[in-house]
Amino acid sequence: MNIRPPKNTRTEPLTLKERLAALRNLPALFKLVWETSPKLTVVNALLRIARSATPVALLYIGKLIIDQVIFLTRHHSTDTTYLWQLVGIEFGLAILTDGLSRAITLMDALLGDLFSNHTSVKIMAHAATLDLDQFEDAVFYDKLERARQQTVGRTMLLSQVMSQVQDLITMGFLAAGLMAFNPWLIILLLIAIIPAFLGESYFNDQSYALTRGQTPERRELDYVRYLGASDETAKEVKIFDLSGFIIDRFRHLSNKFYRENKRLSISRSLWGTLFAMMGSIGYYAAYVVIIIKAVDGSVTIGGLAFLAGSFRQLRALLEGILSRFTAVSQGAIYLRDFFEFFEIKPKIKLADHPLPFPKTIQQGFTFENVGFRYLNSERWANRHLSFTLHPGEKLALVGENGAGKTTLVKLLARLYDPTEGRILLDGIDLREYDLADLRLNVGIIFQDYLRYQMTFAQNIAVGNISQQFNRPLIEAAAKQSLADTLAAKLPGAYDQQLGKRFAQGVELSGGEWQKVALARAYMRDAQLLILDEPTSALDARAEFTVFERFAELTKGKSAVLISHRFSTVRMADRILVLEKGELIEIGSHQELILKGGRYAELFNLQAMGYR
DSSP states (O other): OOOOOOTTOOOSOOOHHHHHHHGGGHHHHHHHHHHHOHHHHHHHHHHHHHHHTHHHHHHHHHHHHHHHHHHHHHHTOOOOHHHHHHHHHHHHHHHHHHHHHHHHHHHHHHHHHHHHHHHHHHHHHHHHHSOGGGGGOHHHHHHHHHHHHTTSSTHHHHHHHHHHHHHHHHHHHHHHHHHHHOTHHHHHHHHHHHHHHHHHHHHHHHHHHHHHHTHHHHHHHHHHHHHHSOTTTHHHHHHTTOHHHHHHHHHHHHHHHHHHHHHHHHHHHHHHHHHHHHHHHHHHHHHHHHHHHHHTTSSOHHHHHHHHHHHHHHHHHHHHHHHHHHHHHHHHHHHHHHHHHHHOOOSSOOOSSOBOOOSSOSSOEEEEEEEEEOTTOOSEEEEEEEEEEOTTOEEEEEOOTTSSHHHHHHHHTTSSOOSEEEEEETTEEGGGBOHHHHHHTEEEEOTTOOOOSSBHHHHHHGGGGGGTTOHHHHHHHHHHTTOHHHHHHSTTGGGOBBSSSSTTOBOOOHHHHHHHHHHHHTTSOOSEEEEESTTTTSOHHHHHHHHHHHHHHTTTSEEEEEOSOHHHHTTSSEEEEEETTEEEEEEOHHHHHHHTSHHHHHHHHHHHHTO
16 A cells, blocks of 8 residues: 555645746636625625724824823813713724624635535536546546645635735725835835745745645545545454554554654744744834834824834734735645646547437447557557447356456446447447437446445435436336345335434345345436446345346347356357457357357356356
8 A cells, every 4th residue: 555646746846936827826716706606705805995994093093092191181181072082983993893804704704615615516517527537547536636625715815815905905004104204114114024925935835845745645544544444444454453554554654744744844933933033123123213203202102102003013914915925826826736627628528419329229339449448557458349239139248357348338338438449339439429318328337336325215216316206216126126125124115224324324235235236227218238247246046036137127128247157147148258358259158168268168167166
């Protein structure tokens, strides 16, 4: 269990040019946020604009209050009407400021939840358009994982950008006062802040490079965590005593990540402390200048408070803006991972003018020198396949594991397109037909079918989800697969929750699950039915009964059967024998036995086991 980073995984820090280029992702982000909720986006923006004006207003009212108190003290005046008016205004501004801040936080939270849901749906919808072999590629999975990570918290990027605008407006008001007093204070402030900004930029780059480089091993860590604590793996973990091995692997990976993150965090903390000290020196140098001016009478005490407060807030705002700029550019870089996923396009192209699937197949499916090779693989899964599956014919596929049987049926259902050659349906290339219509007319059940943690009825309905509420059809499909007797035994019948993941769930045996899975094939009126070893958990008699029933129920329809039991295989009209992905024999059971080739050899080997 050692997942190596793909060749194109980048681990070095990004250049300034790449960081700036990443900002081009922001308009696309704003478009996504606007799609999520235009109303909340507008309200959020208006609240932030209003909030940007309150800091300078509070400081100025505070200055007036201090100056008024000093005036009343010096003149021994008892007329405090104006003073209390100022206090009332300041109190109102404080309440308004708090209310605006809470409203902005609320808007951010609501928009964040909606955005996370919206982008998660977009990822699932796009993933549904991609090809099966793309899901079998490690590089693809890294991109998918990084895209998933970006669905949560990406509205923070919008919040940060809007906060930048809000703080810039506030800075404009505060800077105006300082510029009027002494322009050099602004320059001193910038000199004190720039080192911290550069330091943050550097360490954010390092953090991004580290996180991106860890993606493949992070997936392994998640997988190991799943192996160590899952109902699906528990029995093998116990029987093979794998807990120690799994825990050691988890500990090795998690400690590796900890050491790498610790090294970067310590370095960031030390340099951050140094840069903060430089910022403090700049702030107090400016503070000394203001105090000197107040002592010699150039400004009032209220003015001192206003200027000191303005400088302090300007420093905090400027630090926030520079730091946030780094975070925004960093977020835009991460955002690139999100949009890169949507740039992945399926290799299975839809026809410009797709043909409808024939109402009745006339000539059948014809393979013309078909070959298929998986992505990044030098070995051919199938090669030189030339044969015809005739209308209404039952064709069995025979071959050892890895002979290419499952790949062949996936090509037939157009889950893959041939790497070479072509597949014809009634003399027309399969790629010319409407893909959705083709899939609707092909019923296929694989050996590794899913056991959905859903109700009994829903587990069957996934075979034709558009008919999920058609209870008569579901019950008819269950009867055809012999799953109806199982439903009758369950406490909740067809509404019984299956699996142990949720409350009141009931776990089925392997054979029982297979009957439920088989019912999915009968949920649609498909012209081609494919059974890829879905009955392997049944005993020989039960499997024979299922296939006998299958043959009876599919009269007039084409079917492809994959089974390792020759008692079942011999029921087919013809048998196609595969070896290393190539067709070596095809014919009926009797023809192949008389031929005395590979099929006869395999048949006799299995027959010996029953003697």
